[in-house]
Amino acid sequence: MSGYDNRTELEVFLTINGVKPASICNFGFGEEYKRLSDMIKVHKKPSVLTECGCLFLGRDKKSLSDLLEADSKTGLEKDYYVGIALGYPEEAVYNYIMNHNNSTLSWDYFLHLRKAKSYGIEPPKALAYISYVPEEFDLFEGILPEKSLKLGREYMTFTRRNKVGLANRIEEEFKEDLI
Secondary structure: OOOOOHHHHHHHHHHHOOOOOEEEEEOOOOHHHHHHHHHHHHHOOOEEEOOOOEEEEEOOHHHHHHHHHHHOOOHHHHHHHHHHHOOOOHHHHHHHHHOOOOOOHHHHHHHHHHHHHHOOOOOOHHHHHOOOOOOOOEHHHOEOOHHHHHHHHHHHHHHHHHOHHHHHHHHHHHHHHOO
């Protein structure tokens, strides 16, 4: 499946297979939407497409309902409930909320991973499979984001078993991002 990024494909793949409770994908309406829509219809998963081309996808009706309800909230309450509805560990959601004014949070995360790699500390591949900044951690101190790693390993194992090409692209992209 090409036409949109590997991350979107991973999110949809994990959600339609029931591994991830829900996803939010932004990709517009063109050919990308048609391909994605066809894949979702084949798997008969509940979804809602907004007028701006944002797709809310649930592994079941309850997961979609939880995501839509969370998205209707405002401010930090919205951030919290959307994170939980997307299946992120509560510790990671709290880390995001505690740093909500830090517009460089995700950049700082990747800089930390790059710096660790440059010092010979290999970031766990499981982090390639999560689409959020994990709970607080420090690879230099040996402090790992355990809940996010557990979730990443679950996603990694499932993807490697069921869609090898996607797993290879996700891991290669992660590796390239750290160079």
